[in-house]
Amino acid sequence: MTGTTHQGGQPLLEVEGLSVVFDDAATPAVDRVSWTLRPGRVTALVGESGSGKTVSAMAVLGLLPDTARVAGSIRLGAPDGGATELVGASGGTFRDVRGAVLSLVSQEPMSAWNPVLTIGDQVAEAVRAHLTGPSRLSRRAAHARVLELLAEAGVDDPVRIAAAYPHQLSGGQLQRALVAMGLSQDPVAIVADEPTTALDVTVQAGILDLLRRLRDERGTAVLLITHDMGVVADLADDVVVMREGRVVEAASVGELFAAPRDTYTRTLLAAVPRLGETAAGADAAVRPSRPEETAVVLDGVTVTYGGRHPVVAADDVRLEIGRGEVLGLVGESGSGKSTLGQVVAGLLRPGSGRVVVDGVDVARASRRERAALRRSTGVVFQDPASTLNPRWTVAQSVGEPLRLHAALDARAQEARVRELLDLVRLGPGYAGRYPHELSGGQRQRVAIARAVALGPAVLVADEPTSALDVSVQAHVLDLFRDLQAELGFACLFVSHDLAVVERVADRVAVLRSGRVVESGPTARVLREPADPYTRALVAAAPVPDPEAQAARRTARAGAPA
Amino acid sequence: NANAPDPTGGETTAVQQGGELHILTSSTSINWDPATSQNLAITTLGLVERRLTSWRTGPDGTTEVVPDLATDTGTPSDDGATWTYTLKDGLTFEDGTPVTSADVKYSVERSFAPELSGGLGYHKGLLEGGDDYSGPFDGDELDSIETPDDKTIVFHLDSAYGDWPWIVSMPAFGAVPEDQDDIGTYTTDPVATGPYRVAETVEGTSVTLERNPEWDPGTDDARTAGPDSIVFELGQDETVVAQRLIADSGTDASAFGASFVPPAQLAQVQQGPAKDRLVTSGPGALAYLAINTEAEGLDDVDVRTAISLAVDKNAYRVAAGGEISGDFATTLVTPGIPGREEYSNGVNDAAPEGDVERAEQLLEDAGWSGRELRLVVQDDAPNLARAQAIQQGLERAGLTVKIVPQAADVWTETVTQGDGSGYDLTLSSWQPDFPSANGNIQPLFHSSQVGGGGYNLARYDNPEADELIEQATEETDADAAAKLWVEADKLILGDAPVVPLIYTKNSFLHGSKVENFRIPDFPAYPNYLQVSLSR
């Protein structure tokens, strides 16, 4: 197996008894955690959402907010065998370490970028960050390097992306740019926090290959934080499983998948959705899906974003979603999924084409009708971080739709909010928190709770579970189906995780660069895909089993998509 | 009288020549057009433009009217309604062309033109046909001014006017060459007849005067023309000017301030070494509290008398800057005016602090309504300080006073225009434009001066007084006139239309090199024409 040559190489990072406590928090976010990261090996940090993965990673880079108190020890091994203690290290030490030695690919790409600088500039900055004197690149050289990096990270249109501002790009594009930035200083180790959450499987596969190459060729160490067991199986050498701030199990990937010791690990693996495992449509029959009654009609919808490089994000799209039906929308990153989502949600006026939601033609709707529409459509945005008001508590955000549309007194409202939070497995303790005090997955769940608060007739869910670990994801998907059964809302379910889509969607539409290339019943599309691109997608979907995944990979390498 | 001792003693003995004199003034421009200027004979304009007569101030503080362009101060006809003047020989403009009586006539005529209104216009009401003459620009002349030859000029008045010699010392009675008259530019570059001519003007910053080679000292006994050049520094802040002159460094040593020293700096100077460079005038302009005799309740002379008694002149004077800022006033005719007489009518000689008991008594007897009195004043710090002094004085006698501050021009409008319904009391001070009881009383108390821009702020209307004033005005014999004026003074003050507060003394600062910086008793203003610089 690859990487074994580096076995036993002296550790690059040794985390021992690391604890992180935040002001006002009763229990530590990270509680006496220990693990090591070795050169040329990929250590995966998996576990429940909110279990302290990001926080411990940030502790390593010294990037925790000032409200955090850190205890324990983090030793950074130097090639000469010496080691630097990072807990309580000076700003200077961290500065030298960051980027060059340890680089970060952070979670939630959309809020990670400076809104007023172009992607290109920000990456170039990283490229030049630690280069001084003669070795410092000229601006032009740096720019060339940036385009190179972006291409490496699987960005199809580097020139445009480099010239674009963050708000002009799709989640996946931003994430890939982040990856590019993470590689820019060929660091000794990369801390990748959910590096592929927003990516469709083909691109994801690309990124994973990239990381693998770095590991094998440059002996780069990778700390991979993810909730996708498929990804773990695909890339990781060692796995550390976290829960409620503690490490519950640490083992090599083989052992872990073969013989998980801890119960939580087992539940985790059990909860992983596998493509093709659910007999699709089996329970579709159960569901009160009445396709004859269409809730949403997109007819020849076209959306073009202006700017120096105009983009056709949706090109003559025709879709229908029946009442109580779930339409899975899959497709490569940047293909226009979120755009369509926004069109349905009425946040974006298509350049041309007709949009009918809940029987109302959005373009022609009167103000009152439009208001009513908004009330009856729920939206889970792709990037929860940015869609939560930083100055509002969780309770306020979740309560907003209630305040707006439901005539409830304060107490009733509070009760309802708790109920909603509980539905998404967030205890009452979170009601009073602010978004920045939550983990990625927690934020996402807040967003879901808000979207379903009013029992919508139409739900637009843009990557609603991208940041959730499989156990919570499983729960949320169940919840989702229950709600659906109850309310029978029509749903546009955007996701890049085919297994998830298979699990919830009645029908699937595959989108590529703004065009619907294939659509039909889930089972049909995912079992015997007609369109070559769909086939590539299905082939690229990772399976949570190291052996199988390795096999598939080689197979895929043979037959290019 | 704080006049600088005069080493040379004699008036006309030559003073120290040379040097560059700096005059620091708050005004931001100088208007050289004789028709629109309100300058006194002894200040700015006098340096450049001569008039038929001018003023000479002696070291003892006296001021007399002396011939300037003319050979004498004027010869009246028997009825006193016609005045004749002859120009001196060898008078020339700065360009060498001789000054003729036609130039003088033209200068007077143009002052009637609507384009050039705004100057001192006493003559407009006195000259025959003046009221319906509108200037020479569309060709017609004012027939009441005759120029039989190049040297002689004759003025025909509607009626006798004893103070005419003073009238012809006003700017309009200079000489303006018609062929060089461009009303658009005359304000900035006039044609000089005096010892200096305008060399350079920097908008808003400075005006520089240089010697006028054509000026002949022999023909001029009003001006000593000491400095070689004079620089007006414009737009200077009073406080800063005072500070500069106290510091007395650099060119400030040969500079003087054209505006009064503000109270604060006055106090500062009196404590410091600059004390002996502070020149304070004798008692000059009359500062008074005008009582609107038409206002409800104030038409009762007893109430007005009560007010006169309640006023705290002392507090007023302190507010104005203390002893140095003036003497307590008792009469309408100001000191330094020929024929002035001190007298007492039982009210004007009460203690400066006033006589509150009597005031209260009078008010009670008069059955005063106790209504609120509106004291309208200009909205600058000095005026407001004084207003408050008046207020607290009157309130001692149970009168309620409300101070109403108004921007300068709004104030003017309120008190000089319309029906005067806008005020009950107001503060003002009056510096006559020529040193005669006439200039002192007529503008303030003749019924013709009520409203319509006139300065009869008490809106005092008493036929008897009018009668007396007209009589005195027509009297060409100075002494006889003076007697009549004193009579008028007593008569009017008896009706208590105003409360004479103080005869203001004005204090000025000058640099250590400045000599002959004198302030006559009239006007209480330094004589620019005689200032000189030491080596």
Place this chain on the structure above:
Amino acid sequence: MSIDRSAEMVGPATPAVTGSPTHRASLWRRLARDRFALAGGVVVVAYALVALAAPLVTRALGVDPYTYDLDALGPTGAPAGPAGGISSEHWFGVEPLTGRDLLAIVVMGSRTSLLVGLGATVVSMVVGTVLGLLAGYFGGWVDWVVARLIDVLVGLPALVFMIAIGAVAPGWFPRLLLLVLVIGLFGWSSIARVVRGQTMALRSAGFVRASRALGASPAHVLFRQVLPNLAATIVVFTTISIPGAIGAEAALSFLGVGVPPPTPSWGRSIGDAVTWFSVDPVYLIFPGLALFGITLAFNAFGDGLRDALDPRSAAPRRRKGGAR
């Protein structure tokens, strides 16, 4: 139902965070934690109390801002004796040219000055913020109108207009109110401009879109979503513009728009004192300190408020180093 199933499957997914603060409670806690801000708040309250009870205070001290004491003055009208005539009966000394008690003037003056300073500030902040929000959020013609309003307002010679207003305002109109309105309505342009700019940026923020998607009315979006994110700016402008307003009050009182003398006001005292500075510095010191004190207090409090309102900012203590 399903929840229970997964419950025993997954177990409680949350660390039991006890006594989690609701945001409002925490606001006060955060404020209270900032000693500097706390001090500011206390001082502000103290001033307010003095202003309210001013007549009582002066009577208690046995002084009065209206009665002249010419004996306390020298022949020049300047206070007799050194240190601006400070004496057992005039603790702060006396006013030049009148001999009125400066302590009484400062105490009574606090009424006018605080009322006008705060009143005017509130007016301009409210007007400016609301217009700025509308302009920035709706853009288009609303923005055009507001922008033009600002242009015209700023273009006009405020001073002259104030004179005019003072002159034409009917006598029955309460002078203080007039003063507050005039100063307030001439002072909202900069805050409006700044708020407009920031709103334009926030308009595209994710959480605003989310709220819109929920069918929130513009009013809701503006005042509940956007406004809290402008707190910092508004606080800064408010705290800064108070002394300005108090200064303006002085100028306007002269121009006949404000409260006519002898009603005491810091602004006027300071205005007068400035010219007296070289002779009688003490005259400036006390009103000056009074104004400076309240300004400082407001700013300290404002800072604290700003921090308290920003959930991301940590308590000022333990600020050393941090994560850098």
Place this chain on the structure above:
Amino acid sequence: MTLVRFLATRLATLAFVLLAVSFLTYALFVLLPADPAQLACGRPCTPERLETARAFMGLDKSVVEQWWDFLRGVFAGRTFGSANATLTCPSPCLGYSFVRNAPVTELIVGRFPVTASIAVGAAVLWLVVGVGAGAVAAVRRGTALDRGLMIAAITGVSAPSYLVGLLGILLFGFTLDMVPVAGYVPFATSPVDWAWHLVLPWTVLALLSAAIYTRLTRSQMLEELGSPYVRTARAKGLSERRVVTRHALRNAAVPVVTLFALDLGVLLGGTVITERVFSMPGLGALLMEAVGATDVPLLVGVTVFTAALVVVANLAVDVVHGALDPRVRHGGSSR
């Protein structure tokens, strides 16, 4: 939006504002119970003479007429008086000041350089000082330095500019005799003297305005320093200085710049008090003269000029704003 259209709309705006401002200012003198002719009446003043003066100054016409004449004058120029004694005011004629007996345009052109010198210098000074101090205070948040800067800033705002100016003159002008106390020297005459005479005014003005910039910058910086992208920037291993300047400050700058352009615009319209204390013959002084003498034409002229500057400033704001913040430039697109 094409550049042409952009400029077109801007010009329209400019026109609109100037119309509004000039009209309001004229209308004002219907309100103001003061008679501009009063001064022109001279002494002694009789009702007849007052009438003549009024008529000549065109005050007998209705406001609208006067306003219309003014507008015509701007393009066509104006002449006053009778045939062989005319006052001419060539276009662009912003009116003719009878008090100063000169075309307003001339006066303004004469005074503007002074005000411009004062304003621009001071503005640059306070921008640098204010933003610098604000940034430092934010980074050193909560430390003594932070408090110190804040107190300094507040002293700045609460001190009356007249006082600061006077003290400056007394201290640096007389006591230390370092700088000239008053007067303005044209740049052309001697750049050195020019700057030398302006040092004090610049400092005084800057001191007053720097405060708000310090405070605003500080609070904006704190906002930005708390946001995730700053974490990303740090993660790149950028020096703290670069993180602060290029990232946080760059975002914090937006409101500061907005304010700056506006302030500068206003300042260019005249700095009344400063000009008075330092006897600088600028537009501020000119305006005061106009007010003092109810010189309506001058007042209107200066006002219109100021308004024009403000409009231009706002134009600058919007341009810079767009340049600084792409989200604004792209009309806040879907992200």
